[in-house]
Amino acid sequence: MDKKRVIIIGASYGGLHAAKEFHNREEFEVLxxxxKSxxxxQTEAYDFIANKSNIxxxxxxxxxxxxxxSSNIRFIKQKVLEFDAEHKTIHTASDFYSYDYLIIATGARTNFPTFIKGLRENSHGVKTxxxxxGFKQKFESTIYDYILNNAFEHQKDYNIIIGxxxxxxxxxxxxxxxxxQTDFKRLGIRCLGFNITLIDAAESILPGMDRQIIYATVKRLKSLGVHIKTKSFIKEVFPNELILNDGEKMQYDFMIFTGGIKAEPIKSNKEYELNRYNQxxxxxYxxxxxxxCVFAIGDVADIRDGDLPVPPTAQSAEQSGSVVAKNIIRLEKHQQPIVKKPIMRGMFIALGGKYAVGTLYDKIVFKGYMAYLIKKIITNFYKMFLKP
Ligand SMILES: Cc1cc2nc3c(=O)[nH]c(=O)nc-3n(C[C@H](O)[C@H](O)[C@H](O)COP(=O)(O)OP(=O)(O)OC[C@H]3O[C@@H](n4cnc5c(N)ncnc54)[C@H](O)[C@@H]3O)c2cc1C
Structure with a gap:
């Protein structure tokens, strides 16, 4: 029997979940x-930055x-440069490969809108x-510099802005x-001059999320001394100063931008319709x-439930990957593919130290250490599933 070849581009939350569905399906060859190797x-970046985990x-x-x-699934560490749906091929810098089915799971990177002048040049991201x-090292050396030069005299504030x-x-x-808060306390240093400001153009933080989650998060951020500035649009960024739409100028020493994503579609000889995030x-299906025969899953796809966009999360990447792989298996059995949109089973947000907030199935709200534990359990299950 001729094996059908499935090519998956991108081996992360979406791509790996798709690949796993072909385990022991010898009728498929999966590349x-x-x-990257x-x-x-990404969901664990907060722990890494806090030095609670390493690479x-x-x-x-x-x-x-x-x-x-199973041996029908192989990993090839190469960047895919282009695909051609007419001839059913992809190519990398050195090789061409043909496919019967192609799954694009190339995710997204931080979107630094070009209309915000100076943003790209002056801010840091965390998507890779x-x-x-780079961000973690810079943050650590910033704290070191502050302790060394400034902490005791409080001559100068240190301002961090997160867009x-x-x-x-x-x-x-x-x-x-x-x-x-905690490290400085341990060192016996007061940190009055260290300011963190969170800026968003929306009405509230965590736009689109559950009201109770937003309320609990605002409370926690305030208790940690984070300043929140909503309904504020960053217009232009200079090396140590940014300007908001209303003309307000804000001085900063360090800026991070997490204001959105831009998907990474694969080049093709044909134009495909993309939304404004490049998805x-x-x-x-x-x-x-x-x-x-070409599918897009995870952050690179404009996944919708009815008219509403499904937020780009690891969960939706995993679920869309599994559904597409299962449908490919069904198609080969001459069965109807199924329509299944990702379901947000829950969302847990780490809020510093051993504290988190979260919901399960949009109903039960957890706060504090319990939410932190649930988030950790979810992560550990995920890692157990993937660890060699
Ligand atoms: C700080 C942070 C915290 C987050 N927290 C959460 C959370 O708590 N819960 C949650 O559900 N989601 C969270 N997310 C979102 C989540 O990480 C993304 O939605 C998820 O990573 C999307 O998975 P993906 O498989 O679609 O793409 P990605 O994870 O972006 O992976 C894409 C893969 O494709 C590869 N690739 C790209 N282009 C090519 C190419 N041309 N050739 C070969 N390979 C290629 C890349 O190397 C990468 O491995 C968080 C994101 C960030 C940044």
Missing amino acids: VFDK FHYL SDITIDIGSYINKL LFRAL GAGLSGVEIASEMAYII YIIDD YNIKGES
Whole structure:
């Protein structure tokens, strides 16, 4: 029997979940491509920045995980440059590969809107491990400099600005504020001059999230001394100063931007419809428009439930990956593919130290240490599933 070849581009939350569905399905040959050798656990970035974990805790070796699966699934560490749906091929810098089905799971990176002048040049992101590492090192040396030169005299304030109060912005702000509070206390230093400000253009932080979660998060951020500035749009960024839409100028020493994502679609000889975040427009089966054998999952896809966009999360990447792989298996059995949108089972937000808030199935709200424990359990299950 001729094996059907499935190519998966991107081996992270979405791509690895798709790959696992082909375990012991010898009727398929699966080639998983990633430009990196590791899967970066972005959801754990807050712990890494806080020095509670190291690189090995927030990465999974893709090759080792794929080797655990059946031999019909292989990992190829190469960047995919282009695909051609007409001839059903992809190519990397050195090779061409043909496919029967193609799953694009290339995720997204931080979006630094070009209309905000100076933003890209003057701010840090955390969407890649390289950036998270750079940010962590910079943050540590900042604290060191502050202690060395400033802490006792309080001659100069140190201002950190975080642009974007979504999930990642809120987690990073809380973790930094917590480190400053606790570490400085341990060192016997008062930290009156260290300010963290979270800025968002929306009406509130965590736009679109449950009201109770927003309320609990605002309370926690305030108790950690984080300043919150909503309905504020960053207009222009200079090396140590930014300007808001209403003309207000804010001085800063260090700036992080987590204000949104820009998807990373794969180049093609044909134009495909993308939304304003560069995500592929897909149908109910995750097919990119007009292509019955090409699918997009996770952050690179404009996943919707009815008219509403599904937030780009690890959960939706995992679930969309599994559904697409299962549908490919069904198609080969001449069965109807199923329509299944990701379900948000819960959302837990780390808010500094051993404190988190979260909901399960949009109903039960957890706060404090219990929420932190649940978040840890979820992460550990995920890692157990992937660790070699
Ligand atoms: C700080 C932070 C905290 C977060 N917290 C949470 C949380 O608590 N819960 C939650 O559900 N979500 C959270 N998210 C969001 C979550 O991390 C993303 O939604 C998730 O990573 C999307 O998974 P993905 O598989 O679609 O893409 P990604 O994880 O972005 O992976 C894409 C993969 O594709 C590879 N790739 C890209 N282009 C190519 C190419 N041309 N060739 C080969 N390989 C390629 C990349 O190397 C990468 O491995 C958080 C994100 C951040 C930044």
